[in-house]
Amino acid sequence: MTRPSRKHATLTSRESDAAARARSWIMAMTGEPAIEAVDRVDGRVNVFRLTGTMGIGLLAESASKVTERPGVWSTRASAWVQRGPHGTPYLIEAELHSWDAGTEAAATGDRQWLDVPRRRMYAERDRRTRALSAELDRASLLDVSPGTVPSMLAGLSSVEVRSLAVDHVPELLRSATPGEREGSSDAGSVGPSEMTWEDLERRLAVALAEMAPETFLLVGAPASGHYVQFARGSSQFRGEAVSSHHLPPPTQLTEAQEVLLHGLGWLRPEPSQDGRNLYRDWPLPPPAAEIARVAVATLSSAYAIATPNDLQYRHESFGDEKVVQPDLGIERDARSRSTKPATSGPGTAELRIVVEQALAAWLEIDQVVIDADGDYPIRTGSALFFVRVIDGLPAAVRFFSPIVRDVSGDPALLVALNEMNARLRFGRVFWAGGQVVVSMELTGVGITPEQVTFAAVELANLADHLDDVLHGRFGGRVTFDGLPLLMN
Structure with a gap:
């Protein structure tokens, strides 16, 4: 860790017995040699590093009383671990148990273990906790999809999520062992x-x-x-x-x-x-x-x-x-790459006017419809495509259509898409997230209504043709069934 912890105390075994026991589960179930504590956030979420690797993790605790057993607490510990920026993460869900004299006294009225010397109370706490751990503790190791939010974060508020040391994660993911860092820092060109x-x-x-x-x-x-x-x-x-x-x-x-x-x-x-x-x-x-x-x-x-x-x-x-x-x-x-920088072109407001006028004239309607995302949806035959004005320098216009949904990206499909891209003069087609998408972009610099119309016609024809071709070969779902039509 190259920067000190913020205002939160560094995690220690004394600070959280459940966290220390959960880390023991991690080492036992994954074979990690050691786990180095880094930070503790909001009293519930711990950040740690897999010592000597580029792995990091988050460990959250959520405790509740076991009503049928006075004095017993059940702590759910969720440890999310990832080796490296693009490694497959895994999740360890552990249920840990402990005994507390004060909780038992509040439930039963028996203050026996509150009235003895503190050393005896701590010894009894440790003895009962060990017995409960042997009887009730359990843990399971689960694979999770890359990029998913750890389940332990689901109950946190947005403020807690923002402060929960997620800002540590990218830095820790790039933290290698000292020898590795020295090797990279001395590299030249x-x-x-x-x-x-x-x-x-x-x-x-x-x-x-x-x-x-x-x-x-x-x-x-x-x-x-x-x-x-x-x-x-x-x-x-x-x-x-x-x-x-x-x-x-x-x-x-x-x-x-x-x-x-x-x-x-x-x-x-x-x-x-x-x-x-x-x-x-x-x-x-x-x-x-x-x-x-x-x-x-x-x-x-x-x-x-x-x-x-x-x-x-x-x-x-x-x-x-x-x-x-x-x-x-x-x-x-x-x-x-030109020697003279391109002009920034129109802003998004001016570009949107050009796009709306071009689409309205092409569709022969008075005013185009805009959806909640700020896009212009247009149906063409069995496909639905969208026109989007993109902010930037320069601003641009994107035409895109998810033409086939719920289709797996198997090698045969990817080969077919690559062959299509080799033949296409305008636009491109690709698979992502279970969908096949056809897309093209126009820069806003010097754009004319005729260029917008040309791109819309090209994209509409591609979408309405390719969705049937790909659906027939690879399955999945097209957006619409029925007679061809053109509408906004």
Whole structure:
């Protein structure tokens, strides 16, 4: 742990007997050599590290009285453990029992063990607790899906979830043994095949510290649409993490990802604020190392991007000034390779007007319908596609349609999708989260109503054709059955 614990006391066996016993279960059931306590939050949740590994975990306790046995407490301990940023986590559910003299006296009126010397009372407590443990304690080891929220968090309030040391998790996931860290910190220039998250964090910290006023830096994964971006103004430094509003349904954020993002300090915008991304503000000069840690944790843990090699970056000014490109060790976005930075184009409000006018003219209606997510849903035959205005620099328009649902991503399907992508002139088709999605994007720079209409027609034809083809070959469900029609 590179930073000290906050105001919470470091976990010790004296502080929580149930936690110490649960850690013994973990070591016995998983073969972990040792567990190092790191932090204790809200008196109920402990953060620990698997000593000598890149594994971390959370341990929560929830105690209740056993009504049929006066003086006996049952403590449910849930330990969520993960080895490394992308390792498969597992969950240990343990039920632990203990005896308390005060609880027994309150239930029965018998103060025998409260009136003896404290040493005798503690000895009796330990004796009875050992007997109860041998009789009643039990634990089970469960596999859980990567990215799921530990079941122990389900009953916590949103405030508790935000403060429950989830902000420790990404840092601990990247904490290797001292020898491993020394090896990576001395590394010089690395090629794309050797790039690690620690390399990216180190390089990103340098780039953020050197950002000139009125410039922005975006780092993201084009394949999934996840990104973080940072802008340096005259009085503050702002960061943004993409929200579900700007992501297609298959890659929208899960509850577990939302928890991790909140734990990393990302805030939801107020209704009165511009933009719909999560955001954080820092003073000037920006704490570059801290911001880089947050950015890498967001990309690797919250967004579950497998490797920095999946990322691209854009670094430009808000005007026409040239900027010095950083050495991030990842590819530069193709849109930023021109010698002159592209203009920022229209904002989302202006772009939305262009989109609505184009769609209304194409559909031959007075006004298009907008759904609760801010998208324009349009039915075409057996498919339903959406048009979304995406905030950013520049703003953009995304056309997408989940054309087949409840279909497994077996190799035959993925090969078929790859063959389709090799033939498609516009758009792309991919499988994610049990759905096949067809999608395409247009930049807002210089966009015209004719371009919006062209993209909508292309996407509509693709969706209505490919859903039947893929449904016939691989099963699943299409959105609609019935006669072809075009409606908003």
